[in-house]
Amino acid sequence: MIIDASGMILGRLASLAATKLLAGEEIAIVNAEKAIISGRRESVYREYEEMKGKGSTEKGPHYPKRPERIMKRTVRGMLPHKTKRGREAMSRLKIYVGVPSEFEGMKIERPEAAKMTRLGTAKYVELGDVSRKFGSKF
Template sequence: MSEKEIVIVNAENLILGRMASKIAKMLLTGKRVVVVNAEKAMISGERNMVIEGYKKLWSVRTLRNPDKQGPRRPQSPRNIVKRAVRGMLPRKPKGKEALSNLKVYIGIPKEFHGKEMIKFEDVVADLSKGRYISVGELSEALGWRGVIA
């Protein structure tokens, strides 16, 4: 069996949902994908609206146990990006296998310095035209206490 092609994606200033759909297509074709600078990916929308939307999405209370919070929400930038890509993949064994070929990093690890990275030009966020929030800012607002490199 041949070694799968490794693609390194720099997520800096890329719109999260559009980037995730392109990465999902690459994963389904059998490539290994490494995403660096996950904390610098952008989500479009008003800052407060995006934060409240993520909090509402994951804070579901049940009638039987109203004190219990719903499913755990991803707080770290790498888990938010990985969850976005997972949402673009099919819920079948092929999608699960494709997700295992995805690696997401905060910042750029030493082993990827100087290597060729691709950046999807058609999904770059035009910061002058609209309001955006970075995944790193969203993570901090959700309570993540990690260090952004």
Template structure:
């Protein structure tokens, strides 16, 4: 089982890393999904997530999530072959938490160096995005 601290990790890079690990058969748990970073212009990013949220209808979908942990889990799921059995099983092995639960205080936590954000400005966290999308606290 791999426990990943997603604090200051870039959204897409982290998602691809986790998707590959899941397809290899590993069980992955991601902590601090609120602190995952989406790089780019703040206004562009927020508008893009709002547009995704507004696509479709209430009855038919697609249903785009509001919470940071569900947004991250969906991006990982989009990188897996969900229509095939191995993709569905891989997504079941993925657990995402928005904070740092007490159960993982003593666990061996890994940071994905390839996915770390090195920018000082020009990014938005998933926590901010989810609050702007209307996440209930």
């Protein structure tokens, strides 16, 4: 299954992907940088900065900067990743920035359950903007 993350809420998309991964499906998520994090821009940036600031540089926890890795970490948080079942589910997940050439012309799904209902409001931030704020160059 190939899912387009454009205009999708990050948490909803991650939980949908986690349930399908646990069911045994292989999932590829494209356009990870266009996923949406709901909330005011300042509060979203502050929360991600707090996550990145935890721990130490030697021992972690290490929080990613790149949008595809942030999304993978979000999905991992919804899986039992320390068990064999969870590790196997994570191995079936692929996440990409943009749309790779291997997926051109294939059917890409946009699940209704993860779509943002009101894009007219200014209370959301794209995942790519968060990544750029913290120094990612993708």
